Amino acid sequence: MFCGEEAGLIPQNAFRDYAQHFPANSADYLRNAMRELFKWLDTPDDARNPFVSDLLKAFPDMNDGLFSERTVIPTLSEVLRTTIIVEGCQEFDWSEVNPTSIFEGSLGHDQRRSGGMHYTNPENIHKVIDPLFLDNLEAAFAEACAKPLAGGAHTKALEDLHKRLGRL
Known part of the structure; x- marks a missing residue:
């Protein structure tokens, strides 16, 4: 493959x-x-x-x-x-x-x-982007997933996160 x-x-x-x-x-x-x-x-x-x-x-x-x-x-x-x-x-x-x-x-x-092509390995990239926004997004996702299904809180939280991601 x-x-x-x-x-x-x-x-x-x-x-x-x-x-x-x-x-x-x-x-x-x-x-x-x-x-x-x-x-x-x-x-x-x-x-x-x-x-x-x-x-x-x-x-x-x-x-x-x-x-x-x-x-x-x-x-x-x-x-x-x-x-x-x-x-x-x-x-x-x-x-x-x-x-x-x-x-x-x-x-x-x-x-x-x-050609000005300098590469940064993924580990070093994550040292920068995780604290800037990825950690917060992962926490928001975990929080949304933990919301109760009944009453639509779960779905609303995921939709709100989806909108937030779309604005990034």
């Missing part, structure tokens, strides 16, 4: 099904398929070809610019193709992978520095 599947961005096993669709001993086909997939991920829904395969249709438009830059995909060996399909899609537990770490690790120190 890939990070996008774990986060609910793409359907479960969509990448595995897509990658396995290409015949064995066909690393070149998979390479071209990856280019097609990356282009598809950057194509808005209204501009998409309605006649593509259902395997490709399973992927939503990411619409975030992540796939807008056309990246050169190197030639894949059969070993790498098998690694992607078997280890990447079937055996590896992606739920423990932090997408930020992947992104950060894909850029060199100099590239991050020149």
Whole structure:
């Protein structure tokens, strides 16, 4: 399962099904398929070809610019193709992978520095945001959940919290 599947961005096993669709001993086909997939991920829904395969249709438009830059995909060996399909899609537990770490690790120190891309780990982010507002929101949620169901106090408290969240 890939990070996008774990986060609910793409359907479960969509990448595995897509990658396995290409015949064995066909690393070149998979390479071209990856280019097609990356282009598809950057194509808005209204501009998409309605006649593509259902395997490709399973992927939503990411619409975030992540796939807008056309990246050169190197030639894949059969070993790498098998690694992607078997280890990447079937055996590896992606739920423990932090997408930020992947992104950060894909850029060199100099590239991050020149682009002003400095990363803060989630633990340090929480040191700041928890006392600022998250602790209070968690307490308000617990308080709302503790309200009695009878009389609508529970529902009203949750609706009030929902409105509060919407104003943040």
